[in-house]
Amino acid sequence: MNNDAPETLAAARSRAADLEQQLKLSDEGVSRLAQRCLELEQQVLNYQAALARHGSDNEPAALTLPQLFYDSGSGYSPRECLTVAEDAYDELTHEVSAVFTLPTDARALRLDPGELACCVTDLSISDERLECRAMNGIQLQEDCLLFLDVDPNLTVCSTVPFAAGMKFAVTYHYYPLGRFQHEQPGKALLSALNTIKLQAEAEKNDVLEQLQAALAENTRLNNQLTELQNSRAAYEDSLENLYESSSWRLTAPLRALRRLLRG
Numbered sequence: 001m002n003n004d005a006p007e008t009l010a011a012a013r014s015r016a017a018d019l020e021q022q023l024k025l026s027d028e029g030v031s032r033l034a035q036r037c038l039e040l041e042q043q044v045l046n047y048q049a050a051l052a053r054h055g056s057d058n059e060p061a062a063l064t065l066p067q068l069f070y071d072s073g074s075g076y077s078p079r080e081c082l083t084v085a086e087d088a089y090d091e092l093t094h095e096v097s098a099v100f101t102l103p104t105d106a107r108a109l110r111l112d113p114g115e116l117a118c119c120v121t122d123l124s125i126s127d128e129r130l131e132c133r134a135m136n137g138i139q140l141q142e143d144c145l146l147f148l149d150v151d152p153n154l155t156v157c158s159t160v161p162f163a164a165g166m167k168f169a170v171t172y173h174y175y176p177l178g179r180f181q182h183e184q185p186g187k188a189l190l191s192a193l194n195t196i197k198l199q200a201e202a203e204k205n206d207v208l209e210q211l212q213a214a215l216a217e218n219t220r221l222n223n224q225l226t227e228l229q230n231s232r233a234a235y236e237d238s239l240e241n242l243y244e245s246s247s248w249r250l251t252a253p254l255r256a257l258r259r260l261l262r263g
Contacts, residue, residue: 061086063115064174066098070106070162094173101167109156110135116176118152120145123172130168131157 068082084098096113111132113120121144123132132154137145145152242248 061089064089064091064176065114066096066170067112068100068156069110069112070102070104071108071110072104072106076108076110089174094175095171096174097169097171099167099169102162102164104164106162109158109162111154111156111170113147113152113154113172114174114176115151116178117150118147118177119175120147120152121173121175123154123170125156125168125170127166127168129159132170133157 065084065086065088067084069076070080070082072080082100082103084100088098089096113123119140120137123143123145125132134145134147135153135155136149137147137152137154140146
């Protein structure tokens, strides 16, 4: 047994040396793999930045032009949409100016200022009876709307029916976010704004849930009150029937005698 001990110890040391060598090779392989991953990640980021710059510089003009959708009875559809000429959008000043004339009566109107995530400022409409309200945008200031998603749109509200021949003009400044979305400061800002939007929606949902709970509690109390009122009415009816019964009249002298004895 003692003669086998040195051989066992030597084998163990040899095995440990082999494992250390394998671990070293494994660490080197992991390091090379991590370095390669970093290189690939950088290539992807460079590609995304180049693609964003390319997309910003070569955006189709139609994506920056307004469209007016009108619902004549079957909902919004591309078949019922008014478009404008390319010169409605000035790329230098970012100003948009368009005039629309309804070809038929409409139940509702929707204005799409463009098809890109954007910032819209100084929005005005020529007809004082009309008002634009953002459906999927965030109001940063009174005259500044931020649309984080593509396909921004606004509902056109009116104090009069949308009759055929109604004509009005809209003007605003349209700033596509474009490359700004892919740059780090812009991504951070948009992420923060989106967080604020989600928080506002969550708070709104909380308020709605509290309101629903309060309404449910109010309904429950009203039901209890109704049950109590019904019970009281039933008790009063039974008491009235008792007073009018012959047994109550026959026992009247006994009750009078009892009161005298107690007195």
